[in-house]
Amino acid sequence: xLQVFGSIKPPEAISKFxxxxxxxxxxxxxxxxxxxxxxxxxxxxxxxxxxGYAFISAGDDxxxxxxxxxxxxxxxxxxxxxxxxxxxxxxFGKLIFNDYFFLLKxxxxxx
Numbered sequence: 603x604l605q606v607f608g609s610i611k612p613p614e615a616i617s618k619f620x621x622x623x624x625x626x627x628x629x630x631x632x633x634x635x636x637x638x639x640x641x642x643x644x645x646x647x648x649x650x651x652x653x654g655y656a657f658i659s660a661g662d663d664x665x666x667x668x669x670x671x672x673x674x675x676x677x678x679x680x681x682x683x684x685x686x687x688x689x690x691x692x693x694f695g696k697l698i699f700n701d702y703f704f705l706l707k708x709x710x711x712x713x
Contacts, residue, residue, distance in 0.1 A: 628709040635706070642684050649677045 653673035660666035
């Protein structure tokens with residue numbers, strides 16, 4: 603087979619995930635998704651700690667107590683949305699592609 607463009611080596615940062623034919627792009631996307639979820643969890647934990655401190659230090663001021671409760675509620679709602687996105691991705695993956703992990707662990711086929 604005649605190769606017009608020759609062979610191209612992937613960059614070293616990407617090559618540790620494997621070859622493109624072996625699903626390196628899918629592994630890379632999986633790593634990005636996992637990192638984003640971990641960052642969201644850490645952010646939610648910090649936000650809950652700050653909201654709890656605001657609630658404790660509010661004293662008798664009803665506006666500060668309401669603000670702290672709103673922050674706690676919004677943080678818990680955000681965590682629910684983040685966790686629910688995994689459940690929905692698994693359900694849609696099963697319904698559309700007949701594989702629960704199709705959207706959660708993407709595998710991009712090579713050409």
